[in-house]
Amino acid sequence: MTQGQTAVFNPFIPSFKSNPYVQYARARDYAPIYHSDALNAWVITSHEACSAILKDPEIFSSNPRYASGAIANEVAREAEANPLGYVRNVLTSDPPDHTRLRAIVNKTFTPKRIAALDEHITDVTDSLVESLRTESKFDLMAGLAQPLPVIVIAEMLGIPPSERIRFKEWSTVVASATKLVPDPAELERRRVVTEEMVAYLGEIIDRRLSSPEDDLISAIVNDQDETGDKLTRDEAISFTILLLVAGNETTTNLIGNGMLALLNHHNVLDQIAANPDIIPSVIEETLRYDSPVQGLVRVATRNTEVLGTLITKGDVLMCMLGAANRDPAAYSDPDTFLFDRREKRHLSFGHGIHFCLGAPLARVEAGTAFKRLFEEFSSFAPVKGGLTRGGTLLLRGADELIISAEKRT
Numbered sequence: 237m238t239q240g241q242t243a244v245f246n247p248f249i250p251s252f253k254s255n256p257y258v259q260y261a262r263a264r265d266y267a268p269i270y271h272s273d274a275l276n277a278w279v280i281t282s283h284e285a286c287s288a289i290l291k292d293p294e295i296f297s298s299n300p301r302y303a304s305g306a307i308a309n310e311v312a313r314e315a316e317a318n319p320l321g322y323v324r325n326v327l328t329s330d331p332p333d334h335t336r337l338r339a340i341v342n343k344t345f346t347p348k349r350i351a352a353l354d355e356h357i358t359d360v361t362d363s364l365v366e367s368l369r370t371e372s373k374f375d376l377m378a379g380l381a382q383p384l385p386v387i388v389i390a391e392m393l394g395i396p397p398s399e400r401i402r403f404k405e406w407s408t409v410v411a412s413a414t415k416l417v418p419d420p421a422e423l424e425r426r427r428v429v430t431e432e433m434v435a436y437l438g439e440i441i442d443r444r445l446s447s448p449e450d451d452l453i454s455a456i457v458n459d460q461d462e463t464g465d466k467l468t469r470d471e472a473i474s475f476t477i478l479l480l481v482a483g484n485e486t487t488t489n490l491i492g493n494g495m496l497a498l499l500n501h502h503n504v505l506d507q508i509a510a511n512p513d514i515i516p517s518v519i520e521e522t523l524r525y526d527s528p529v530q531g532l533v534r535v536a537t538r539n540t541e542v543l544g545t546l547i548t549k550g551d552v553l554m555c556m557l558g559a560a561n562r563d564p565a566a567y568s569d570p571d572t573f574l575f576d577r578r579e580k581r582h583l584s585f586g587h588g589i590h591f592c593l594g595a596p597l598a599r600v601e602a603g604t605a606f607k608r609l610f611e612e613f614s615s616f617a618p619v620k621g622g623l624t625r626g627g628t629l630l631l632r633g634a635d636e637l638i639i640s641a642e643k644r645t
């Protein structure tokens with residue numbers, strides 16, 4: 237990396253974790269697409285270019301096997317260590333495989349199935365918020381944001397309550413795959429955990445194949461698309477792991493990032509207290525302003541151009557959603573949190589064929605969490621030293637967020 241480049245964008249320095257947006261803006265001014273030697277990837281900070289790349293899966297693949305150089309070796313090593321080898325899931329496949337897999341899982345993970353969970357999500361949230369009420373200071377992450385999505389997805393899948401803690405640990409370890417530079421011990425831990433998950437879920441799947449129950453795993457293994465096609469056993473395991481990993485840390489981070497934004501915008505806290513109906517708009521603005529998923533990776537399948545820059549077959553492109561969502565070409569006053577802004581669309585759930593399957597679920601969970609918090613507490617304030625940042629280059633969130641809250645009487 238040249239001296240100039242390092243000064244423009246350097247996700248390795250600690251200030252990136254607390255505020256990547258300064259660096260994104262600098263990178264966009266320097267060049268909305270430029271090659272980072274440190275990441276060995278193109279970093280894209282323009283909304284227009286990110287949208288175009290995500291809309292074109294033929295040229296920009298989601299399959300890391302197309303990558304050239306060091307990343308290709310990394311992918312091969314990971315696949316060797318994975319008991320499922322190269323089994324594709326929706327997230328890492330392109331058409332026609334993606335079209336086939338998505339048609340099947342669309343039948344299973346329907347908005348109707350999610351809407352039916354409304355009451356249940358409220359019950360789970362109620363019991364978590366109820367335990368927070370006993371304290372005047374609490375860690376929002378450990379008390380609500382972390383357990384809520386894992387409990388909901390584990391129950392949907394039909395995983396017994398006694399296994400949920402193990403489930404959460406698995407999900408955290410597998411999500412660490414988005415770390416910039418995992419150390420060998422972490423890679424080994426991920427291999428062990430993946431093996432455990434595959435064995436555990438394989439057993440449940442075999443049981444549901446022979447005697448289906450009224451749960452999501454039974455639907456995953458038995459549902460068919462219009463042509464009668466269904467997932468193979470390995471595809472079903474891979475999809476179940478994906479649901480667990482894609483839905484947990486992301487939704488946790490949405491709740492945490494939302495509270496952080498509110499703590500810095502007291503006027504919005506007051507507005508929600510006066511009118512909770514604005515919560516859905518506040519959540520959408522949180523998604524834009526501080527996206528739980530900061531970047532998506534694609535690989536060029538042929539030589540092409542992006543914004544006039546030559547991209548070579550096998551090159552890795554990082555579409556920085558966190559940057560695109562704050563591109564001044566797409567949003568007026570992009571660094572300001574405005575829940576009633578005119579430009580509603582953001583890229584935080586992706587764009588195009590891979591658009592997030594769980595977006596309706598994430599919206600309901602986060603909406604319910606904030607609704608219940610505002611029903612139980614009349615005010616919220618940060619606690620000094622209460623924020624511990626977590627996250628990776630691609631995921632953004634807090635590990636710990638201790639806040640003080642005043643109970644309603």
Ligand code: HEM
Nearest residue numbers: 326327482483486487490528584585586590592593594598
């Ligand atoms: C705030 C929470 C969430 C955020 C920000 C989020 C974000 C995203 C993004 C950006 C993508 C596109 C990936 C790509 O194009 O490569 C995606 C895909 C996906 N998400 Fe989510 N997600 C969230 C919650 C969930 C939940 C709760 C579930 C399910 C339980 C879920 C399941 C999936 C699946 C299966 C895909 C792959 C879809 C495909 O490739 O066709 N997500 N998500």
